[in-house]
Amino acid sequence: MEALVQAAPGSHETHAAPKRSWLFTRPTAKTGIVSWLTTVDHKRIGLLYAISALFFFLVGGFEALLIRVQLAVPNNTFITHQTYNEMFTMHATTMIFLAVMPLSAAFFNYIMPLQIGARDVAFPRLNGFAFWVFIAGAIILNIGWFVKSGAPDAGWFGYAPLTSKAYSNQFGGDMSTDLWVMGLQILGVSSVVGSLNFIVTIINLRAPGMTMMRLPVFTWMTLVTAFLIILSFPAITIALVELMMDRSFDSNFFEAANGGLPILWQHLFWIFGHPEVYILILPAMGIISEIFPTFSRKPLFGYPIIVFSGACIGFLGFGVWSHHMFTTGMGSVATAAFSLMTMAIAVPTGVKIFNWIGTLWGGHLKMRTPMMFALGFIWMFMFGGFSGIMHSAAPADAQQQDSYFVVAHFHYVLIGGSVFALLAGIHYWFPLVFGRKVSEFWGKLSFWIIFVGFNVTFFPMHFLGLNGMPRRTAVYDGNMGWNDANLVSTIGAFILAIGVGVYFFVMIYTYFKGEKSGRDPWDGRTLEWALPTPPPEHNFDVIPTIHARDAFWYEKHHQREISREQAVHAKEEESHGGIHMPSQSWFPIVAASGLLIGSIFFVNHIYAGAIAGGALMVLGIYFWAAEGPGGYHVDPAGHDDGSHGKH
Amino acid sequence: MSTHAATGAIDHHHDHTTATGIPNKKLFMWAFLASDCMFFGALISTHLIYRLHPTPGSPDPKKLFSLDLTLFATFVLLISSLLVALAVNATQKSSLKSVRRLLLGTIFFGLIFLSCQVFEYGNFLQEGLTLSSSMFGTTFYTLTGTHGCHVAIGVLWLTLMYIRTFKPADESPWILRSLGHLLVFAVVVVAGVISVVSAAHGVEEHGFALATFAEVARHHLAAILVTAGGLAVLAWLGRTRAAVDFDERNAIDVESLGLYWHFIDIVWIVIFTVVYLLEFL
Numbered sequence: 001m002e003a004l005v006q007a008a009p010g011s012h013e014t015h016a017a018p019k020r021s022w023l024f025t026r027p028t029a030k031t032g033i034v035s036w037l038t039t040v041d042h043k044r045i046g047l048l049y050a051i052s053a054l055f056f057f058l059v060g061g062f063e064a065l066l067i068r069v070q071l072a073v074p075n076n077t078f079i080t081h082q083t084y085n086e087m088f089t090m091h092a093t094t095m096i097f098l099a100v101m102p103l104s105a106a107f108f109n110y111i112m113p114l115q116i117g118a119r120d121v122a123f124p125r126l127n128g129f130a131f132w133v134f135i136a137g138a139i140i141l142n143i144g145w146f147v148k149s150g151a152p153d154a155g156w157f158g159y160a161p162l163t164s165k166a167y168s169n170q171f172g173g174d175m176s177t178d179l180w181v182m183g184l185q186i187l188g189v190s191s192v193v194g195s196l197n198f199i200v201t202i203i204n205l206r207a208p209g210m211t212m213m214r215l216p217v218f219t220w221m222t223l224v225t226a227f228l229i230i231l232s233f234p235a236i237t238i239a240l241v242e243l244m245m246d247r248s249f250d251s252n253f254f255e256a257a258n259g260g261l262p263i264l265w266q267h268l269f270w271i272f273g274h275p276e277v278y279i280l281i282l283p284a285m286g287i288i289s290e291i292f293p294t295f296s297r298k299p300l301f302g303y304p305i306i307v308f309s310g311a312c313i314g315f316l317g318f319g320v321w322s323h324h325m326f327t328t329g330m331g332s333v334a335t336a337a338f339s340l341m342t343m344a345i346a347v348p349t350g351v352k353i354f355n356w357i358g359t360l361w362g363g364h365l366k367m368r369t370p371m372m373f374a375l376g377f378i379w380m381f382m383f384g385g386f387s388g389i390m391h392s393a394a395p396a397d398a399q400q401q402d403s404y405f406v407v408a409h410f411h412y413v414l415i416g417g418s419v420f421a422l423l424a425g426i427h428y429w430f431p432l433v434f435g436r437k438v439s440e441f442w443g444k445l446s447f448w449i450i451f452v453g454f455n456v457t458f459f460p461m462h463f464l465g466l467n468g469m470p471r472r473t474a475v476y477d478g479n480m481g482w483n484d485a486n487l488v489s490t491i492g493a494f495i496l497a498i499g500v501g502v503y504f505f506v507m508i509y510t511y512f513k514g515e516k517s518g519r520d521p522w523d524g525r526t527l528e529w530a531l532p533t534p535p536p537e538h539n540f541d542v543i544p545t546i547h548a549r550d551a552f553w554y555e556k557h558h559q560r561e562i563s564r565e566q567a568v569h570a571k572e573e574e575s576h577g578g579i580h581m582p583s584q585s586w587f588p589i590v591a592a593s594g595l596l597i598g599s600i601f602f603v604n605h606i607y608a609g610a611i612a613g614g615a616l617m618v619l620g621i622y623f624w625a626a627e628g629p630g631g632y633h634v635d636p637a638g639h640d641d642g643s644h645g646k647h
Numbered sequence: 648m649s650t651h652a653a654t655g656a657i658d659h660h661h662d663h664t665t666a667t668g669i670p671n672k673k674l675f676m677w678a679f680l681a682s683d684c685m686f687f688g689a690l691i692s693t694h695l696i697y698r699l700h701p702t703p704g705s706p707d708p709k710k711l712f713s714l715d716l717t718l719f720a721t722f723v724l725l726i727s728s729l730l731v732a733l734a735v736n737a738t739q740k741s742s743l744k745s746v747r748r749l750l751l752g753t754i755f756f757g758l759i760f761l762s763c764q765v766f767e768y769g770n771f772l773q774e775g776l777t778l779s780s781s782m783f784g785t786t787f788y789t790l791t792g793t794h795g796c797h798v799a800i801g802v803l804w805l806t807l808m809y810i811r812t813f814k815p816a817d818e819s820p821w822i823l824r825s826l827g828h829l830l831v832f833a834v835v836v837v838a839g840v841i842s843v844v845s846a847a848h849g850v851e852e853h854g855f856a857l858a859t860f861a862e863v864a865r866h867h868l869a870a871i872l873v874t875a876g877g878l879a880v881l882a883w884l885g886r887t888r889a890a891v892d893f894d895e896r897n898a899i900d901v902e903s904l905g906l907y908w909h910f911i912d913i914v915w916i917v918i919f920t921v922v923y924l925l926e927f928l
Contacts, residue, residue: 021820122671192682200674204665230678234685242693245789250779252702253693253789259702259782268689622807626822 024627026583038584040124041537045131046110047433049102050426052135054504056098059142061500063091065493068457072490074478084474085153086176090141092156093180096280097187098138100414103422104283105134105191108198108222111429114528114535115216117207117544117551122200124582125624130194132592137190140599141183144176152180155472157269158243160254160262165247170605178247178603181240186599188233188240195226202226207527209546213307216526217300220307221286224314225279232275232318239268248605263328270321278317280414281381282310284421285352288374291428292356294522295371296363299550302355309348309355316345326394327401335394342392349385353378368522369443373424376451380416384409387462402472405465411458423450423503430507431521435533436514442506449499456492460485525550538579538634542566583630591620657895659739676903680910683797687914690793691921694786698925705781708926711774713767720763721919724798727756728912731805731905738901741894743812746901747885750809753908757802758836762843764795769848787922794918797911804904806832811897816890828884835877841870 029035039045067087070078079087113121121127144151154162154177161167163181168174202215202223215223242253243265252258254265293300300306322330322338330338356378365371387409391397400406431437464485469476476482520529527544528535530552545565548554555562573579598613662670734749768788776784810828814821842863849863864871 021822023822123675196675196678196682199678200671204667204669204671204674206666210666230682231685234682235689238686238689238693241793242789245778245785251785251789252779252782253785258779259697259700261696261700264693264696268693271689622826623822625807626825 023623026627026630027586028584035584037589038128038586040120040128040582040584040588042109042113042121042124042127043433043535043537043539045127046106046108048131049106049109049134052138053099053102053106056094056138057103058500058504060091060094060099061497063087063094065497067091068490068493070474071476071486073487074476074480074483076475079474081474082150082153085155085472086144086151088472089152089155089180093141093152093184095414096156096276097184098141100280100418100422101191102134104225104280104418105130105194107218107283107287107422107425107429108194108225110433111528112198112219112222113201113205114531114539115219115526116202116205116210117527117540117546118201118205119539119543119579120582121197122205123197125585125588125629126193126197128585129588129592130190130197132589133186133190133193133595136592136596136599137183137186139596140179140186140603143600144179147175149174149176152176152183154180157273158265159269160243160260160265161256163243163247164255170247170603175603178244181244181247182599182603185237185240185244186595188237189595191229192233195229198222198226199230207544207546210551211546213304214546214549214551217289217303217306217310218283218286218526221282221289221310224310225282228275228279228282228314228317232272232279235268236272239265239272242268263325266325266328267321270324271318273324274321275314275317277413278313280418282313284377284418285310287421287425287428288356288377290526291370291374291424292359293550294428294524295366295368295374296360297366297523298359298363299525299553300355301358301361303549306352306355309351312348313345316341316348320345323392323394323397326397339392339394343389346385346389346392353382369438369440369447370424370428370522372444372447373420373427376447377417377420377424380412380420380454384412384414384416387412400465402470403465404461404469404471407471408458408461408465411461415454415458420450426507428522429528430510431517432528432531432533432535434511434514435517436510437517437521438506438510438514442502446499446503446506449502450496451499453492453494453496453499457489457496458492460489460492464489520552525553527551530555538581541579542570542573545569578633578635580631581634583632585624585627585630587620587624587627591617591624594618594620657739657898659895659898670899672899672903673906676906680906683910687794687917690790691917694790694922697782697786700782702782705783706774706776708783711771711776712923712926713770714923714927716763716767717919717923720760721915723756723763724760724912724915727753727760728909730756731908735898735902735905738898739895743891743893744887746893747809747812750805750812754802754805754809757798757805757908758840759843761795761798761802762840762847764791764798765840766844766847769844770851790922791918794911794914797914801904801908801911802836804907808901808904811900812891812893813885813888814892815888816892818892828881831877831880831884835874835881838870838873838877842867842874845870
């Protein structure tokens with residue numbers, strides 16, 4: 001049994017199986033629906049994340065359009081106040097938890113293992129589980145649209161006492177808030193499990209020679225983001241657990257009438273909520289730190305400083321949460337301290353921006369579509385940063401709190417920042433994933449429409465906010481002086497929608513009919529470009545040895561040395577039995593569906609059903625453990641050894 | 648890749664298959680425990696904040712708490728931590744018999760801790776302390792209940808690990824048998840905790856006397872008989888048989904479990920300090 005030599009410690013129980021029960025026969029389909037439901041391949045899971053995230057991106061965008069139509073003219077009756085509340089709550093929740101975070105996770109999954117020279121993540125089945133749990137959470141959050149009680153409507157930060165039973169009593173038939181509470185908890189499970197996996201993968205699965213300070217910046221930001229997720233999600237999970245106890249079991253955490261302190265919710269929420277902001281932006285910063293060097297044809301300027309600044313932002317991000325609460329009366333010392341901390345966090349962010357400009361400086365710039373989005377990122381993100389600095393001064397924030405000025409600020413950092421970078425990343429890695437290249441004309445056209453539409457939508461909001469328009473206003477009177485800016489903003493929203501439409505249409509067209517791009521179309525610098533397009537299931541025929549920070553750049557310029565080295569390593573791997581791949585499994589999706597079923601029953605107070613769902617989940621995990629990691633071998637020519645799951 | 652299959656020796660402190668030499672499972676567990684720290688951090692903070700904002704009608708914790716009981720429970724949990732550490736050691740030496748005994752010992756002490764908690768909850772409920780009766784009840788039950796859930800999950804995991812030591816080496820079908828084993832365990836645990844806790848309540852009310860035990864035995868005869876019968880079945884299931892697929896290569900699994908168990912022990916020491924001892928300062 002050569003497999004035994006190859007298998008990781010603890011996996012030996014899977015060898016030599018003359019008779020395996022049908023329960024533990026591993027699925028082997030490589031195409032079709034079963035292959036996707038049982039996949040453990042990080043690239044496929046990345047694609048699943050991307051497709052679901054883009055779907056929810058469109059859903060959240062549609063909700064935003066309804067909001068803008070309602071606000072286009074004063075005293076509008078397009079949607080009711082109740083629907084409006086559901087729209088802004090679900091727009092934010094969807095965009096943050098179901099669009100931007102999973103789209104970042106898609107890149108983590110697909111790109112990060114390739115950048116460190118790994119064949120998969122550390123725990124492939126757990127990776128699948130994280131995705132299916134994400135789907136469970138997304139279903140629960142959105143189930144409200146299809147039932148009588150309606151969608152969640154207490155705002156995305158769900159301040160107490162709006163979430164109390166007085167306003168939405170599940171026993172009285174309104175379970176919208178319970179769906180929100182349960183959905184976010186489940187999404188938290190997915191994010192934490194996924195992040196633990198990424199942390200172990202980055203620390204432990206690096207190829208020989210890939211020291212921490214040679215990791216591509218995107219991988220570094222994946223690591224920092226993963227740490228932010230595992231350390232900040234517990235705060236919101238506990239807040240949600242306490243809220244769930246209040247709503248389901250009559251405890252008093254946030255019941256002001258019984259001595260509860262609603263302010264505690266705000267603290268717990270923002271201890272999560274502020275790191276969450278960096279969870280959304282750091283992956284974006286990682287993506288553009290890959291794009292700038294490639295299209296400037298220079299190494300990244302100040303690599304160690306950029307890495308250090310990213311980690312520094314991560315640390316400081318835990319110390320600024322109360323700047324969301326300047327108007328709650330925390331006392332002048334606390335307010336001053338959080339003000340200073342917030343100003344301090346602008347320093348590492350500014351350092352990064354200067355380093356990106358330093359990368360561009362004197363480079364041979366190639367103005368391709370990903371580069372356009374990345375440059376748009378710098379400009380727009382700085383805009384959002386400038387209004388952010390204004391908020392950090394507590395007296396100014398007292399004026400801006402809960403106004404459209406804040407809405408303008410966070411859309412500049414979230415769309416102009418995160419979304420621009422993610423759209424850049426899709427363009428950048430599309431040729432790697434699908435082997436086709438988006439036409440430059442259509443790519444750039446979509447960029448300009450999005451860029452113009454975005455600014456026309458959100459720039460007027462600065463003025464609306466300073467003129468006193470509060471956020472979450474469903475209807476305003478015609479004599480407030482808000483009419484023109486609101487109309488312009490709504491027109492901008494439709495331009496933005498057209499831009500996004502063009503972007504997606506071009507992507508779909510390119511997937512089927514686009515120009516074939518071949519290997520390494522951008523003359524890339526990092527390891528993922530060493531692979532053929534699309535990458536084979538086992539990624540690397542031979543695990544690469546890393547000699548420099550821009551690993552693939554070095555390979556391209558030392559071809560003879562690299563090919564000699566690879567020949568030696570290929571022989572070594574051959575002697576170990578070839579390339580070892582993890583087997584597919586049904587149990588991640590079984591366990592996740594148990595969680596989904598149990599949660600839906602719990603929200604509806606059918607405890608027997610909740611226990612049954614929980615039991616299905618536990619059984620799924622039990623069989624998952626019992627079946628073992630499995631594994632089979634492939635040779636680089638693409639033939640596996642036909643021993644699926646047998647050793 | 649690992650070379651131990653060729654040499655036969657396992658280095659339990661260095662994994663050659665990973666970039667850092669730390670086994671993946673251990674690193675995963677450390678990262679998870681960091682995350683779990685934040686869970687308990689948020690819960691303990693909630694308790695401490697509300698301690699400073701008592702609501703009218705809150706009971707005096709000093710009168711409520713029985714330090715003797717909690718000190719005993721703390722001691723029991725500490726002992727269980729020692730046993731699980733020895734179990735890791737025994738697994739690394741592939742000494743199957745000791746592994747089983749030590750795992751059972753850890754389970755036993757974990758269950759005593761849980762029984763103490765059930766007993767304490769029962770007393771508090773009699774005093775009128777519920778989740779909704781006061782803010783103290785809300786935070787106390789949620790915090791200690793979350794910790795209790797962690798201990799219960801730990802006991803389940805220990806039990807599964809114990810059952811895992813019976814997996815036959817010849818790969819013959821085993822999964823149904825293991826589920827049956829687990830079911831018997833569950834029945835024994837529930838019936839056993841009921842018997843022990845009701846005996847403790849009886850002793851508390853009527854004093855430590857033969858009559859008390861006779862009374863408890865009469866009222867809870869079913870639970871006691873089920874416990875005894877279940878233990879007999881467990882002993883039968885646990886008799887030594889043919890070669891099993893469990894040896895020092897599983898040490899990393901037991902070690903991950905041990906890390907988790909030590910962690911909930913440490914968390915309990917923090918809870919014991921800031922929830923219980925703090926009231927007596």
